[in-house]
Amino acid sequence: MEALTAWSTFTLAVLTFALVLLAAVNFHKFIQNINLVAKSIDQQAASIKLQTDSLNSQIQSVTLQSKDMLLNHKPVVYIKQVIPANNNDLSDPYSCSFVLTNSGKLPARDVLVLTISNISYGKDFIVWNLSQTPVKKASVYPGADLVFGLTRVSPSNNKMAKADLRIKIQYYGDGLSEFMTEEMRYILSDRTHRKWINVSPTLDIFFHEKYDELKSKYSDLAALDLSEGRREIVRDIVSDILGIANVQKARPDELIQAFAGVPKDIRQNKYFQINGLNGGALTGLQYPPLIDEKDQLTMLGVSAFKCVAEVMGSD
Numbered sequence: 001m002e003a004l005t006a007w008s009t010f011t012l013a014v015l016t017f018a019l020v021l022l023a024a025v026n027f028h029k030f031i032q033n034i035n036l037v038a039k040s041i042d043q044q045a046a047s048i049k050l051q052t053d054s055l056n057s058q059i060q061s062v063t064l065q066s067k068d069m070l071l072n073h074k075p076v077v078y079i080k081q082v083i084p085a086n087n088n089d090l091s092d093p094y095s096c097s098f099v100l101t102n103s104g105k106l107p108a109r110d111v112l113v114l115t116i117s118n119i120s121y122g123k124d125f126i127v128w129n130l131s132q133t134p135v136k137k138a139s140v141y142p143g144a145d146l147v148f149g150l151t152r153v154s155p156s157n158n159k160m161a162k163a164d165l166r167i168k169i170q171y172y173g174d175g176l177s178e179f180m181t182e183e184m185r186y187i188l189s190d191r192t193h194r195k196w197i198n199v200s201p202t203l204d205i206f207f208h209e210k211y212d213e214l215k216s217k218y219s220d221l222a223a224l225d226l227s228e229g230r231r232e233i234v235r236d237i238v239s240d241i242l243g244i245a246n247v248q249k250a251r252p253d254e255l256i257q258a259f260a261g262v263p264k265d266i267r268q269n270k271y272f273q274i275n276g277l278n279g280g281a282l283t284g285l286q287y288p289p290l291i292d293e294k295d296q297l298t299m300l301g302v303s304a305f306k307c308v309a310e311v312m313g314s315d
Contacts, residue, residue, distance in 0.1 A: 075108035075173045077101070077140055078182050082196040093160050093188055094152045096196060100169070102140040108171040111138040113148065118206060119163045127153055140171070162189035164205045165196070200228075207235070210311045218303040226304065230284055234308045236275040237262065247309035255305060256297045263295035 113135035134148040215221040290301035
């Protein structure tokens with residue numbers, strides 16, 4: 001009896017061990033299957049990612065190609081020349097015609113030309129900020145020209161002494177959703193031999209001539225020819241930071257003191273969004289020395305600031 005019991009117990013133990021072993025083998029195979037499925041999913045995910053990256057690269061490539069096509073084939077509209085009406089007669093600037101052209105590869109749509117001019121007919125007759133729109137809603141095709149003139153604003157017997165003409169051109173291009181703009185500036189005076197001359201948009205012929213007239217009042221400025229760029233920097237500081245009236249009425253020592261904190265603000269780009277002044281502007285004022293190596297205003301700088309303020313205050 002005891003032998004039978006022992007044999008039964010042994011048999012049951014062996015059977016239990018076999019079942020546990022079988023379960024362990026099956027569990028191991030189950031884990032292997034799970035790992036294989038997970039690995040397969042990872043491989044599919046990696047494949048999908050590669051396909052997505054490839055599609056994104058293709059999209060970026062097509063987008064860049066599209067932008068490149070638009071940039072290379074967009075319309076480019078500007079004034080290519082100014083021509084007199086008859087036999088090169090320059091006695092009447094109003095008789096001249098401005099030739100607008102499109103040198104691009106797409107038509108320019110809804111072309112708008114706006115002109116703003118300051119015209120002097122002598123000391124007693126000056127027209128300021130005269131606005132005209134000589135071209136409205138026109139189309140200019142590649143290689144084509146469009147000619148326009150200015151509307152006369154004075155009797156023909158009044159001779160134009162000098163003029164400062166700002167021209168803004170706005171237009172659409174096929175396939176482009178935003179306006180494109182071009183700004184140009186022309187001046188006319190005896191110095192330009194009565195011809196319209198295209199100049200930098202920052203040039204101000206009236207300021208230039210008034211400055212040359214007034215600087216003789218300041219002995220240290222009289223023989224010094226400040227560049228247009230340096231005078232523009234001084235104008236920005238006088239008008240946008242110190243104030244024209246404040247500069248005019250300040251004594252030299254007061255002006256030097258008022259300027260003392262300006263360089264730090266300029267170097268920190270406090271005024272950059274207003275007029276583009278930055279550290280490079282201060283470098284430009286160091287020679288000729290309107291400011292010294294410590295960014296302090298010199299006496300030459302005082303004269304320049306006073307002269308510029310006087311010119312601006314006389315407008």
